[in-house]
Amino acid sequence: MLSKTINCPTPEATFELGERLGAALKGGDVVLLKGPLGAGKTLFTKGILSALGFDTADVTSPSFTLVNRYEADLTIYHIDLWRIEDPEGASFSVGLGEILEDEDAVVVIEWAERLGAFDFGVDPVEVEISGDGDSPREITVSGEIVFEGD
């Protein structure tokens, strides 16, 4: 498995790294985003969506809706499990099993650690973001994926 840590000094850099990863994604891929509140997970997802042809001004946090579905070059499910603390409740609450059956979709999950040990059926790409506020971010991307500038 490949693993690479990239230093992102600005929010723009976080967005651009999201774009680079997004450009390498294909239907059936699952991306798990980890990092504390305010790390930039939604911003990173905006980058992924931008690379897949979506107008990112329309992308907002799914903490309220739990799952947002976007139709771009591919279907993208943007999931946020922050407020669901029970692992069984987490997958049920968003209908995750059904979403993962859609092989043409990219599934991006914030706070995937809420799922506990979960079988995605594929090896997910893991993105771990550390840092918050104005400080630079260290972003580690691991998984069977090769992206531009890697």
Place this chain on the structure above:
Amino acid sequence: MLVLGIESSCDETAAAVVEDGRRILSSVISSQIDIHRQFGGVVPEIASREHLLKIDPVVDEALEKAGVAIGDIDAVAVTNGPGLIGSLLVGVNYAKALAMGLGIPFIGVNHIEGHFFSVVFENPPIEYPAMALIVSGGHTNLFLAPEPGKYELLSRTRDDAAGEAFDKVAKMLGLGYPGGPVIERYAREGDPKAIRFPIAKISDGKPDFSFSGLKTAVVRYLRENGIEPVKEGEEPSNEIKDICASFQDTAVRTLLKNTRKLAKELRPKVLIVAGGVACNETLRTASEKLAESLGVTVYFPSKHLSTDNAAMIAAAGHFHLQRGERSATDLTADVNIRLQNTGEHVSAKDGRKVPYRI
């Protein structure tokens, strides 16, 4: 004209009978809040199942309270977006089937336009151009309505909705869900100037809202000062109350900063502040002050009309029905539906056009 309004976009199943678009004969709201509280927010899968169980009795109760028979209804208005897909579908299909069975017209209503119409029952008629700040758990939008039925989206959130920021901060502080009322309660006992949280600036210069930075600032403050969340059953410390007050103050100033700037530029006759967050007294007081300083009249819905309800949907539906509009039988739920049918507003300051979209 009697319109039956139906609303099921999120976690309230609601039905109302409204006469001539202005008089509420009944407004019944069945809230699922107690079911969702344990999950710290609405769970879509559970919400849609609850709507299925509740919609029929809620409609019956609305008719009974209005003292009308189902055959007296002239038309049905139903929320068809934005909202949660499973929840919306229950209302839309129920309303369609009911209207078709009765042989009466029906119309799909944009939930946000419903909030715009929530002020028609208790205020003088809306004068145009009107500006509307619609703030809730799921939405944070500022509109200009240059004339009846025309809406231009001036500003929206780039990340978290305002109500969502309240929910997130309440959860971080251990105060539970929903966050709005509990933060407001403790904020009353705290000092709004105790902590300086930042008001977000949007890097591309558009007058949009952002609440993610404020949330992060609260997280950071808690960590740097070693503040633990309130334990269940415990009274929050003064420190927590100060955080509530300072956060709320910053959230309200964030909402009104854009509103002030755009109202100065566009000179509306009326400012509407509606949606669940419009229950917040600090927002109401600050909006009144802002409106007064600008020489604008401000309209609020009363609290039971601020949160999701079907009376506002019936009123908005009545407006469109009066203009001869009808929905076709292929009406469906649209989670991403926008409220924007006019535009090309050029901000004098940044000179950039807000894109036209419907």
